[in-house]
Amino acid sequence: MNRIFNNPDFVVEDAVRGYLKAHPDILAATENARVLRRPLAPQKDKVGIVTGGGSGHEPAFLGYVGDGMVDAVAVGEIFSSPSAKAFHDAFVAADGGRGVACLYGNYAGDNMNVKLAVKQAAKHDLTVKTVVANDDVPSAPKDEIKKRRGVAGEILMWKVGGARADEGADLDEVIASAQKAIDATRSIGIGLSPCTIPAVGKPNFSIEDGHMEVGIGHHGEPGVAVMPIKPANEIADLMLDHILPDLPFEKDDDVALLVSGLGATPIMELYILYDRLAEVLQARGMNTRHLFIGNYFTSLEMQGVTLTMMRLDSELDRLLSAPARSLGLTRI
Amino acid sequence: MNRIFNNPDFVVEDAVRGYLKAHPDILAATENARVLRRPLAPQKDKVGIVTGGGSGHEPAFLGYVGDGMVDAVAVGEIFSSPSAKAFHDAFVAADGGRGVACLYGNYAGDNMNVKLAVKQAAKHDLTVKTVVANDDVPSAPKDEIKKRRGVAGEILMWKVGGARADEGADLDEVIASAQKAIDATRSIGIGLSPCTIPAVGKPNFSIEDGHMEVGIGHHGEPGVAVMPIKPANEIADLMLDHILPDLPFEKDDDVALLVSGLGATPIMELYILYDRLAEVLQARGMNTRHLFIGNYFTSLEMQGVTLTMMRLDSELDRLLSAPARSLGLTRI
Numbered sequence: 001m002n003r004i005f006n007n008p009d010f011v012v013e014d015a016v017r018g019y020l021k022a023h024p025d026i027l028a029a030t031e032n033a034r035v036l037r038r039p040l041a042p043q044k045d046k047v048g049i050v051t052g053g054g055s056g057h058e059p060a061f062l063g064y065v066g067d068g069m070v071d072a073v074a075v076g077e078i079f080s081s082p083s084a085k086a087f088h089d090a091f092v093a094a095d096g097g098r099g100v101a102c103l104y105g106n107y108a109g110d111n112m113n114v115k116l117a118v119k120q121a122a123k124h125d126l127t128v129k130t131v132v133a134n135d136d137v138p139s140a141p142k143d144e145i146k147k148r149r150g151v152a153g154e155i156l157m158w159k160v161g162g163a164r165a166d167e168g169a170d171l172d173e174v175i176a177s178a179q180k181a182i183d184a185t186r187s188i189g190i191g192l193s194p195c196t197i198p199a200v201g202k203p204n205f206s207i208e209d210g211h212m213e214v215g216i217g218h219h220g221e222p223g224v225a226v227m228p229i230k231p232a233n234e235i236a237d238l239m240l241d242h243i244l245p246d247l248p249f250e251k252d253d254d255v256a257l258l259v260s261g262l263g264a265t266p267i268m269e270l271y272i273l274y275d276r277l278a279e280v281l282q283a284r285g286m287n288t289r290h291l292f293i294g295n296y297f298t299s300l301e302m303q304g305v306t307l308t309m310m311r312l313d314s315e316l317d318r319l320l321s322a323p324a325r326s327l328g329l330t331r332i
Numbered sequence: 333m334n335r336i337f338n339n340p341d342f343v344v345e346d347a348v349r350g351y352l353k354a355h356p357d358i359l360a361a362t363e364n365a366r367v368l369r370r371p372l373a374p375q376k377d378k379v380g381i382v383t384g385g386g387s388g389h390e391p392a393f394l395g396y397v398g399d400g401m402v403d404a405v406a407v408g409e410i411f412s413s414p415s416a417k418a419f420h421d422a423f424v425a426a427d428g429g430r431g432v433a434c435l436y437g438n439y440a441g442d443n444m445n446v447k448l449a450v451k452q453a454a455k456h457d458l459t460v461k462t463v464v465a466n467d468d469v470p471s472a473p474k475d476e477i478k479k480r481r482g483v484a485g486e487i488l489m490w491k492v493g494g495a496r497a498d499e500g501a502d503l504d505e506v507i508a509s510a511q512k513a514i515d516a517t518r519s520i521g522i523g524l525s526p527c528t529i530p531a532v533g534k535p536n537f538s539i540e541d542g543h544m545e546v547g548i549g550h551h552g553e554p555g556v557a558v559m560p561i562k563p564a565n566e567i568a569d570l571m572l573d574h575i576l577p578d579l580p581f582e583k584d585d586d587v588a589l590l591v592s593g594l595g596a597t598p599i600m601e602l603y604i605l606y607d608r609l610a611e612v613l614q615a616r617g618m619n620t621r622h623l624f625i626g627n628y629f630t631s632l633e634m635q636g637v638t639l640t641m642m643r644l645d646s647e648l649d650r651l652l653s654a655p656a657r658s659l660g661l662t663r664i
Contacts, residue, residue, distance in 0.1 A: 018603030271350030
């Protein structure tokens with residue numbers, strides 16, 4: 001294991017402390033060490049935006065706290081859900097009096113803890129409504145779409161929800177826009193290597209060298225196929241073959257595209273992949289209006305890539321264009 | 333090898349094409365396929381800023397082309413110098429009539445090709461002056477400081493030179509500021525794993541698993557010591573022990589700090605390291621006025637980290653603060 005940490009059981013604590021020291025203009029501590037907020041949160045008369053999830057996906061989740069984005073985040077152990085108390089305390093940290101939209105990903109632990117936290121909040125009259133991201137196409141067939149996992153599409157959902165809240169929308173309107181965002185979004189991941197949680201010390205899943213796993217999850221959840229690594233162009237085609245027909249994306253669609261490395265794939269390889277993606281989308285008559293390429297949602301030092309696409313209407317286009325400022329995504 | 337490419341001999345071509353498709357607002361092609369420029373370059377009556385270097389260090393070098401930064405870049409093969417012709421054509425692409433500052437790193441191939449290109453440019457009355465970055469402390473002792481390599485300190489040098497050119501300074505003034513910037517900058521790298529050039533197919537240097545190489549170069553150039561991987565805090569201390577006494581950095585210094593992953597080190601680990609760096613610098617009475625943490629200057633999928641520090645005077649502080657917009661570094 002070639003990694004940089006002190007005590008493997010305290011990597012999250014140590015990293016969060018570093019983040020807080022590094023970015024006091026963007027991230028502020030709360031009384032709960034596992035909850036961070038925007039320095040401006042709670043912002044009076046704005047719907048609060050909350051998310052949360054396991055660590056090891058940086059810049060997700062805490063890197064999307066910021067202006068026009070997320071107000072407060074619940075931070076879990078590596079690849080583990082934050083506690084119900086952390087979600088609850090994040091709701092309180094984000095609540096400016098107009099309720100809280102909790103926009104998170106579809107994982108068993110997160111579902112359970114968010115539900116508990118929402119109930120707890122209701123007891124002291126804090127209204128929290130939720131959108132559960134399920135953009136990961138290979139994780140379940142379309143007729144079981146509610147079973148799909150949430151992956152990098154969450155970033156676009158946060159952007160949309162955050163911008164809608166900034167416009168002064170009420171809680172139901174923010175929830176409706178965020179739900180529309182994730183309903184119009186599809187993702188797929190390709191894994192080329194496993195990754196190692198420092199406290200475990202060895203990978204808890206394996207990908208044979210020279211092979212790739214299509215549809216792999218962010219924690220090594222099994223995909224739909226394992227095969228020898230294909231050339232970049234074929235990888236791009238294969239990803240598009242999974243997600244384009246699923247929505248479906250069609251000719252003349254305006255789209256947002258997010259290509260994220262999983263942590264250890266060189267940035268230049270994401271651009272090699274994008275070169276083909278752009279070619280195919282153009283040939284199919286789609287118009288890429290928003291583009292993000294980089295390490296936006298990672299899995300420690302896993303090699304591989306995720307592709308996320310959102311079909312835009314005028315509202316989603318407007319909300320993705322709105323100003324935002326966070327460590328992971330800034331729009332000026 | 334768990335990597336994403338088509339033909340291993342054309343990874344640079346394929347990636348550059350992807351970059352140009354992805355970011356037409358930031359990067360423009362020139363007649364030379366190995367030279368990219370700002371869409372606004374050449375900018376009349378502004379000193380042009382040029383750099384160049386081998387590929388595989390993304391976002392360096394092409395990711396620092398942008399407003400307030402670099403006007404044109406010469407792109408080399410992976411870990412290889414761009415040709416003299418590419419440097420020359422970059423000078424032409426950047427020349428707005430007030431001369432060109434070529435700000436690059438101290439490597440044999442780059443030195444040779446820049447010198448040839450400068451001579452060639454002089455033949456048609458294009459004045460090019462150079463600053464050679466040599467911020468990598470472990471690569472040579474202080475009494476042979478001119479032999480040191482240029483590493484991530486180049487980014488701060490480009491930022492300073494680019495901002496000075498934007499202020500309307502003449503060529504000698506831009507060169508003086510960029511030289512001052514790199515003279516006030518020190519860096520060190522720690523490698524935890526080797527990396528593989530796709531066309532080679534296997535690492536061309538090795539680091540034993542569980543070990544780290546102190547002072548390693550961006551292409552696997554030997555460092556000053558190999559040892560079992562230390563805890564993060566000791567790695568931070570060790571890096572500071574090398575660079576603080578070398579300048580030296582002292583109590584009450586204002587500094588800029590840049591912590592860059594080498595490509596495959598999870599971002600959270602950079603923050604674990606920063607937590608300690610911040611603690612030590614504060615204890616020593618230094619004031620970090622500019623901070624950059626992320627993958628700013630990489631070596632493909634190498635694991636490890638570089639630390640760069642610049643001692644600021646009021647001019648360097650002003651120039652680092654100036655607006656800039658590039659893929660690798662944006663200031664608003």
